[in-house]
Amino acid sequence: DAKTTQPTSMDCAEGRAANLPCNHSTISGNEYVYWYRQIHSQGPQYIIHGLKNNETNEMASLIITEDRKSSTLILPHATLRDTAVYYCIVSEAGGTSYGKLTFGQGTILTVHP
Amino acid sequence: DTGVSQDPRHKITKRGQNVTFRCDPISEHNRLYWYRQTLGQGPEFLTYFQNEAQLEKSRLLSDRFSAERPKGSFSTLEIQRTEQGDSAMYLCASSFSGANSPLHFGNGTRLTVT
16 A cells, blocks of 8 residues: 655644545556544544545545645534545556555644634 | 444453454444554454355454454454453454445454453
């Protein structure tokens, strides 16, 4: 799987949008971008994934650049409960390698009141 | 959907003892995964099952580790002759086998080997 690079930490004010960047310059054509987050003392939680089109769900939006070498996860109105470690992962969508996710160290997002 | 359940949540054991953890996946999911997470690091893949078949094991999974998933439902992870380096959070996840089915993780079993 391609490697990802994320900032170690970020801060965001409550109610503002949180924009979390991720670089994945070696992504291959059949690899998707997945985002998970992990709140303290819990298991990782799936947020969103995409191939090349921008995606939105009830939790977040995912913006992928046209060359697919980077992406941004957007939490539109961050709350204190969004404080967590956010992982950007690149992986194939299916086959035998699917589910064998390679987690980096992620971005620690701290939302302040 | 009651989520992925893991038991126990915490386990303290002495070096050299055997321990066993249990994972109950989401009932409709046919894939089940085990990951390990040490302090300050992201989770690392250990092994996964499709139904009852164990399809892959990571090099991280030494001979002291064994996982089973009888009847393709719950799974157990056993560690024999525990070492202090085994201290970690052991996470279980499940998913459908279809493409892009997201993984649903449990809240893990935290193992401390003294």
